[in-house]
Amino acid sequence: MRKDKSGKGGTIINIASIYGYRVDQYVPVYQASKFAVMGFTKSLGNIENFNEFGVRVVAICPGFTETRLVVDPKTVIKDTKFKEFTKKQAWQTVEAVGIAAVEVFETAGSGTAWLIEGAKQIEQIL
Template sequence: YGNNKAVFLRCDVTQDIATVTKWIFDSYKVDVLVNNAGILNDRLLKKTIDINVTGVVEWGFTFWDHMRKDRGGNGGTIINLASIYGYRVDQFLPIYQASKFAVMGFTKSLGHVANYERTGVRVVAICPGFTETKLTEQPASWDMGQETEFGQFLKAQQWQKVESVGIAAVEIFQKAPSGA
């Protein structure tokens, strides 16, 4: 909290990991990673998996290795942003949903109590519901024949502001056990 305590970096999580993490680790003491990479377009299968799964896993492992107490780090917390779709299913977004199920599996496994006790790195997830962001401005279902139904479905959902997710992330950071 406060000036120079948090850094936000926009980057391509599929390409920039070596350069960005070197700069971060050389410049800052790292004790928290908010691991938030995402795309919401089920017509782009490979890109969705590359960003939503591979990106989250690679960045998570890189920061986990850096923070591990059993390897000279100071411990810390990784907060993976999953989604309500990490546990909820509908017919419109099978690729996005699969990617968020993967984030939940990664979080639960890496955050397992045995890993936490050995490394001192807590891994948790937050699963926000429908949130008003750039990501959700033009979501694309895999089936173009369902666009009308998909649009109606989205309009019927309860939407939240991004600030609500920030508040929830702080609460998760303060209270959640590893693997949650």
């Protein structure tokens, strides 16, 4: 995709999570990996990199989404506490995340990250 390598440019959408910038006590390893995705996105997506290579890099940060990942999550705290915690979150469907991801693709600047939570309008973060 890189323009300096005869490409036409393009877009990379990294999948982070609300855990890329929010912290709680339940899934520290997952949170650490999502913080890494955010740092990678902001660094690789820096405007100077975009201007040189023509590749836009953005991150989407979905909140709690109805997927198989949340059927039996592994946490460091008792599962009952985590289940109570998750009941209070703004849940959304995979389809809602897909629709929001298309909007991010159509509008987002390189190096930005976007919250997708509770099937509400996307919101730029960080």
